[in-house]
Amino acid sequence: MIEMQDVWKTYPNGTHALQGVSVKIDRNEFVYIVGPSGAGKSTFMKLIYREEVPTKGQISVGGFNIGKLKPRKIPYVRRNIGVVFQDFRLLPRMTAFENVAFAMEVIEAPKKVIKKRVNEVLDLVGLRNKANREPSQLSGGEQQRIAIARAIVNSPSVIIADEPTGNLDPETSWGIMQLLDEINFRGTTIVMATHNRDIVNKMRKRVLAIENGNIVRDQARGEYGYEF
Amino acid sequence: MNFKTFLRHMREGFRNVFRNGWMSVASITSIVVSLFVLGVFILLVLNVNAIADKADSQVQINVHLTLNTEQKLREALQNEIGSMPEVSKIEFISKDQGLQEFRDSLGEEAADLLDGFDKDNNPLPDTLRVEVVQPTTVPFVAEKILALNGTHAEKPIYKVKYGKGSIETLFKITKAVRNIGFIFVAGLALMSMFLISNTIRVTILARRKEIGIMKLVGATNYFIRWPFFIEGALIGFIGSMVTVIALYIGYGSLVASVQGDPMLGLQLIAFEDIWLFLCGLLVGLGVTIGVWGSTVSIRKFLKV
Numbered sequence: 001m002i003e004m005q006d007v008w009k010t011y012p013n014g015t016h017a018l019q020g021v022s023v024k025i026d027r028n029e030f031v032y033i034v035g036p037s038g039a040g041k042s043t044f045m046k047l048i049y050r051e052e053v054p055t056k057g058q059i060s061v062g063g064f065n066i067g068k069l070k071p072r073k074i075p076y077v078r079r080n081i082g083v084v085f086q087d088f089r090l091l092p093r094m095t096a097f098e099n100v101a102f103a104m105e106v107i108e109a110p111k112k113v114i115k116k117r118v119n120e121v122l123d124l125v126g127l128r129n130k131a132n133r134e135p136s137q138l139s140g141g142e143q144q145r146i147a148i149a150r151a152i153v154n155s156p157s158v159i160i161a162d163e164p165t166g167n168l169d170p171e172t173s174w175g176i177m178q179l180l181d182e183i184n185f186r187g188t189t190i191v192m193a194t195h196n197r198d199i200v201n202k203m204r205k206r207v208l209a210i211e212n213g214n215i216v217r218d219q220a221r222g223e224y225g226y227e228f
Numbered sequence: 229m230n231f232k233t234f235l236r237h238m239r240e241g242f243r244n245v246f247r248n249g250w251m252s253v254a255s256i257t258s259i260v261v262s263l264f265v266l267g268v269f270i271l272l273v274l275n276v277n278a279i280a281d282k283a284d285s286q287v288q289i290n291v292h293l294t295l296n297t298e299q300k301l302r303e304a305l306q307n308e309i310g311s312m313p314e315v316s317k318i319e320f321i322s323k324d325q326g327l328q329e330f331r332d333s334l335g336e337e338a339a340d341l342l343d344g345f346d347k348d349n350n351p352l353p354d355t356l357r358v359e360v361v362q363p364t365t366v367p368f369v370a371e372k373i374l375a376l377n378g379t380h381a382e383k384p385i386y387k388v389k390y391g392k393g394s395i396e397t398l399f400k401i402t403k404a405v406r407n408i409g410f411i412f413v414a415g416l417a418l419m420s421m422f423l424i425s426n427t428i429r430v431t432i433l434a435r436r437k438e439i440g441i442m443k444l445v446g447a448t449n450y451f452i453r454w455p456f457f458i459e460g461a462l463i464g465f466i467g468s469m470v471t472v473i474a475l476y477i478g479y480g481s482l483v484a485s486v487q488g489d490p491m492l493g494l495q496l497i498a499f500e501d502i503w504l505f506l507c508g509l510l511v512g513l514g515v516t517i518g519v520w521g522s523t524v525s526i527r528k529f530l531k532v
Binding site for chain 2: 049051075076079083091092093094102103106107108110111150154
């Protein structure tokens with residue numbers, strides 16, 4: 001599903017964020033990306049959804065060579081990748097429903113289809129009753145659920161989650177994790193960067209540890225492995 | 229893009245104006261203020277122009293004839309002047325008529341000033357009143373008329389009067405007013421374009437995060453741009469319409485209060501005569517600026 005071959009990323013300020021990373025993530029896998037802050041986790045994620053371009057090396061996602069993509073084609077690749085962030089990134093002044101529907105309007109889906117599908121995913125994340133609220137009227141956990149609903153509404157093959165529980169209390173975090181696990185169970189590959197030791201150690205999945213721009217550990221059903 | 233998507237963009241554009249509440253109000257206000265100043269100035273220039281035009285066209289040459297000029301000679305003279313290509317109209321005002329006109333021009337209160345004068349002791353000369361096609365040729369034509377004295381032994385022309393000096397000054401002033409007015413209007417238009425697009429830029433700057441999110445969800449640049457485009461056009465349209473209505477009310481009451489006053493003797497252009505021009509100009513400018521401001525501003529954020 002996702003494949004990196006000797007990927008380097010150097011930012012214009014001279015930071016070597018990634019230094020020769022090679023990794024393969026298969027369809028339907030659930031992978032945690034762990035490691036200290038500034039080790040390169042976010043760069044790793046950004047390269048997958050083409051927010052950044054590798055300085056060197058090749059990345060393919062779902063068969064597309066992401067590094068060589070023409071800017072014009074980027075939107076079409078992104079539609080196959082759902083993204084979830086620590087800060088939710090919902091559109092303000094739009095209701096929960098409209099936020100989720102936006103991802104479908106983008107692919108020019110018919111209105112009827114949009115209505116049906118959006119209600120479906122709102123059911124899945126358990127927030128159909130709050131469909132008409134704006135983000136500011138929802139709790140952090142609820143906002144994240146809406147963000148996840150938006151990420152999955154177009155049935156992407158991959159979901160990239162960058163610290164999705166970073167701003168949430170432990171109980172709410174577990175709810176989000178169960179939701180992601182459910183989505184993974186239904187056949188979506190999930191790559192999730194996290195600092196949450198508890199979650200990684202209790203919900204065992206494959207763990208990739210990144211330090212100083214390199215993958216230093218690749219462990220099936222691994223543990224968090226850090227003291228912080 | 230299919231038609232349904234286009235409708236969606238229209239809907240989103242309209243909704244955005246309301247969603248962004250105060251930001252839209254700020255943009256619209258800046259459009260109204262700039263266009264209003266521009267509109268007031270355009271009205272001013274148009275009126276000054278009209279007054280200048282009228283002043284120009286009222287310039288006449290009065291050819292006073294010597295006392296007791298024979299009717300035959302007068303008619304010959306009238307023909308000669310009338311056949312000059314620069315002359316548009318020639319009219320004979322007899323001394324009796326002249327006295328009557330003079331009396332009328334004094335008005336009721338001062339009419340008795342001329343009481344002692346009648347047919348027998350009328351001090352006014354017979355006069356040929358000449359109008360020309362091009363007001364600026366007046367001094368030249370006056371010279372030409374005076375030169376006719378050389379062709380008649382009787383030298384029938386006593387004096388040619390056209391307000392020498394003051395005419396030349398009037399032409400200079402009206403020309404300057406037109407030029408300065410044009411420069412001012414162009415400058416103001418440019419300034420308002422800059423001001424408005426700047427306001428719109430600021431409102432869009434506040435939404436760069438939103439644009440980033442849209443891109444992450446996989447929206448193409450066109451998809452993001454269209455609602456902004458429509459939003460800009462709508463804001464420009466609303467702003468310019470408000471301006472036109474404000475100008476209509478303000479100018480209308482000005483015309484109404486000035487028109488009836490004989491002391492001012494001012495004849496303002498009726499709003500009905502220029503509203504189409506003014507409306508077209510301001511609305512066109514408003515919409516153009518709205519669209520231009522919003523599309524230029526988001527271009528920056530659309531790059532990945």
